[in-house]
Amino acid sequence: MDIQNQYVVQLENVQKNYQLGKTEVQALKNVSFEIVKGDFITIAGPSGSGKTTVLNLIGCVDTATSGIVRVLGQRTDQLDDEKLTALRHRGIGFIFQTFNLIPVLNIRENVELPALLDESDTTMSKAEREEWVDHLIEAVGLEDRMKHKPAELSGGQRQRVAIARALVMRPPIVLADEPTANLDSATGESILNLMKRMNREYGTTFIFSTHDPGIVEMADHVIRLKDGAVIENRRRVVEDAVSADGLPLSGQVKAVEEKTIEAKVHV
């Protein structure tokens, strides 16, 4: 398979500047990297390193000052608002640090929401959609909370709802901006495990940012930023254990190989 076709995200010499009053702040400095389909990748780094800016660009909610951002093969700088919205809708699921659930909708409605935003979308029939929503809610362990409002749930439960919501459109990419920042460590770990399970089960690319070193270690692919530049790009190649007849044994790891990808570091 052509490796180019496996890239769901490509950043080439991306620069992002912000205007703060009269001062121009350089948030990203010639950042380049690729993300392969099915990656479980973290954008790591301390506060102010540019993690959220990278996620904003990948999530098509912001545009680069210069350089090229390709998401699912499309150059985001060449798309208008309508097309960017469609790309986000069909291609990217979002998990926010502050959960961002819609308070007036119950859990089931929140999960189903992205599938209802475009009435002209007929990808899924109503029955298929409802079955998929039920399955996702069950997968995140909230089947007994379906009729509850977000305010009636704990932080961890809300983030589980957000994960289910992010997956409802079956997007190739899910972006999570510091998904564990507002959770205690045990809950944060369970959320990461849930995300990883979803990554394995559905083959969805998970891209999440964090500044927690413990969580970084759970990722298969780490891109570390400092002061707006990539200082590390390391992929852990996981070889699944196989049975005697050559079939993969789910959840069993045969070998792990750490591979550092050439990082273009600009300081």
Added chain:
Amino acid sequence: MIAARMAYGNLFLHKAKSIILGTIMCLGIAVLFVGNSLIDTAVNGLHKMFVEGYTGDVMVTGPTSYTTTIFGETAGGEDVIPHIAQYSKYEEYLAKDPRVKATMPMLSGKVAMGIGEQVIGSGSAFGVDSESYQNFFSGNVTLVNGEWPVKADPAWIMLSETSTAMLSRSAGKTLAPGDKIVLSALNDTAGTVIREVTIKGIIRFNQSNQDLARISLVDADTLRDLLGFASLRDGPIELTPEQAQFVSSFNPDALFMDSFTVASGNTANAAPTSETAQTMASSAATTTAATVQPAWQFLLIKLQPNANAEQFQSDLTKFAASLDENDHVQDWVAGAGSVARGALTMRLIFNLMIIVVGVIVVLITMNVLVVSISERVPEIGTLRALGAKKKFVRKMIILETTFLAIISGVVGLILGYVILILLKNSGITAPNVFFEAIFAGKKLVPTISAIAGLEAFLSIFAMSIIASLYPITLALRIKPVVAMQGE
């Protein structure tokens, strides 16, 4: 559907906003509903009162400078309204028009009333043919005492109950049918004219106010004499034996004997002799309607119920112009004069008030919505990030305003309805003529119409939608990136 679900939910989530906006809309709709109903009551009441009781739908008047009221007042300031010179041509024209239900000619003027030499009052008098008047305004006039005049009756007057009471007070005795009173009026043609008439009956105008209740009906020829149309009478001047004796023995020379010296033999410039006076009286007594077109100042026209009055008026105006007499063709509002104009002015003022209230409602609503949008930036940003198009956000906010308008509208209409019922049951009496005009009668009986309620609802709804336009543009400017910035 999800947009509607969210819009509905947001109404209850943002209670303070909903209560403020809902209260404004509710009060706005109630005020408009009550106001519209009261104005409709006034205008419809006046329309019914004048069209059915005084003016008809459309009226033709003689050639005054400007419009003329049924009370003989002219915007041009003429003392007496000229008569319609080609009256018979109008009758011919109108007889062929299927839109016309009935016509009636009329005269109108101000007269002073007295007993002997004592003046006991004054007021508007309508010169009519008794039978025509009864047919034309059958629903508005009731005979209280006496009888309706017939063709052969000598000079007569039908006094209203109100006039009878006032005149009786001034006269110091109760006037009743059979009594005689003296009418006098000043006109440019004959100076002061005095006529004695017999009170034939007492009538009541079923729909009236303090001014209308004082109108008297007089036989047309008597009013013609009083207004200076004596030469255009319908019948001969009938003199009592005493009057005939006076005229036959009258020597005008005697009036000027002390002041002038009349040259004998110069008959051309001499004042008429007693013989001449006798001849004049004789001549007048033998004048008949066969040779003279009787003078009428007004031609009132009632239209069939489904006829378009405006179109009819327009058509008749064209016909009037073809006669080249400068006659006026006018509607009931012009005929009713200041009373109707007052009510219509009130309507105009009310409409202006609606605009002012509307601007205030729009500004307050807009302000509250702007605050509401600014509080919901992360939510709208999240929706945009999740793939909501701008039209989804627009739809959600419009639906929110719509739901609020519907809920407030129902409450406002119920509130307005209750206020109108209370006003109806309270039986408020008009304290003066001004309020009689506003109430379209002596008591306030508001008509509660669904159209008035619908108008009020649609007005406030439209204002709410207008008020939401700017907040919507603000909401559409919210970028999805704000979702990443936290709640």
